[in-house]
Amino acid sequence: MDIPALSQHEQALRFRALRNQVLSSNIANADTPNYKARDLEFADALKGARHESLGMTQTSDLHKQAWGTSRDGGKTMYRIPTQPTLDGNTVEMDVEQAAFAENALQYRTSLAFLDGKIRTLRYALKGGD
Amino acid sequence: MSLFKVFDVAGSAMNAQSVRMNVTASNLANAGNVSGDPDKVYRAKQPVFSTFSSSLADQSGVQGVRLQGVVESNAPIQVRYQPGHPEANAEGNVYASNVSTVEEMVNMMSASRSYKNNVEMINTTKDLLLQTLSLGR
Numbered sequence: 001m002d003i004p005a006l007s008q009h010e011q012a013l014r015f016r017a018l019r020n021q022v023l024s025s026n027i028a029n030a031d032t033p034n035y036k037a038r039d040l041e042f043a044d045a046l047k048g049a050r051h052e053s054l055g056m057t058q059t060s061d062l063h064k065q066a067w068g069t070s071r072d073g074g075k076t077m078y079r080i081p082t083q084p085t086l087d088g089n090t091v092e093m094d095v096e097q098a099a100f101a102e103n104a105l106q107y108r109t110s111l112a113f114l115d116g117k118i119r120t121l122r123y124a125l126k127g128g129d
Numbered sequence: 130m131s132l133f134k135v136f137d138v139a140g141s142a143m144n145a146q147s148v149r150m151n152v153t154a155s156n157l158a159n160a161g162n163v164s165g166d167p168d169k170v171y172r173a174k175q176p177v178f179s180t181f182s183s184s185l186a187d188q189s190g191v192q193g194v195r196l197q198g199v200v201e202s203n204a205p206i207q208v209r210y211q212p213g214h215p216e217a218n219a220e221g222n223v224y225a226s227n228v229s230t231v232e233e234m235v236n237m238m239s240a241s242r243s244y245k246n247n248v249e250m251i252n253t254t255k256d257l258l259l260q261t262l263s264l265g266r
Contacts, residue, residue, distance in 0.1 A: 013261075017131045020257070024135040024250050025191040028142035030243055031149075032178040032194055076190050093246070104253050111260050118265040 005121075009114040015045050016107040022076055023100045026091050034088040037079040039099065044075060132261075134191060135254040139247040141181060141193030146247070148196050149176045149240040153233050160228040163209070165218040171226040173202035173233070202227055 019040045029035040081090040156173050164170040181195035204227040212221030 021131050021134050021191050024138050027246055027250055028138045028194050032180055107257050115264055
């Protein structure tokens with residue numbers, strides 16, 4: 001069963017998990033020559049989601065109901081570095097760490113929202129108490 | 130669950146950084162080595178990292194770190210005129226290693242900072258996963 005109230009946050013969590021992965025790859029490769037830092041754009045994922053949410057007809061049960069953040073979370077794009085480096089690496093540790101912390105916080109926010117929704121649903125199911 | 134890949138990525142980076150630490154330790158330990166033969170003198174070694182994505186491959190381009198190899202520095206070797214040295218050659222010269230202590234100290238700091246960053250990354254991700262597991266409790 002797909003509960004719309006939950007799936008919204010589930011999609012957001014998926015995007016945050018994916019971004020966490022991309023940012024961790026950046027931090028891990030901070031000393032790899034010629035590595036280019038990447039990131040995901042939330043606005044991009046949202047745009048994809050809006051595009052997907054345009055009423056599409058489901059003619060088969062195999063068709064996925066698509067709305068929320070798009071499944072692949074948008075495209076990964078290369079970060080534009082503010083300072084050049086000698087080894088061609090574009091990872092800027094301060095930027096990456098700030099982004100990583102922000103993303104982890106957003107993940108926790110989505111979790112908190114989801115937790116609240118689940119609590120509300122349980123409250124309703126149990127008829128209070 | 131894509132969060133689990135972070136452990137692989139950070140683990141590979143920690144592995145690479147620990148090799149870098151070992152190489153730095155070897156360089157610092159041998160910084161004072163001298164030899165009468167310029168071919169036998171210790172040369173500073175540097176690890177070379179590259180990206181690695183065979184088992185982590187997916188469309189998002191998440192990549193771990195792999196040790197591509199260890200290269201020897203081709204910085205010039207110091208020649209010292211020390212005829213009294215037991216290792217001195219016929220001309221009275223000894224050859225000292227080309228390890229730059231300052232460079233190695235910087236390398237050591239950089240490696241330890243990177244290692245710590247990866248540990249923090251694993252801790253944060255672990256927290257996120259544990260929180261996800263306790264969802265709805």
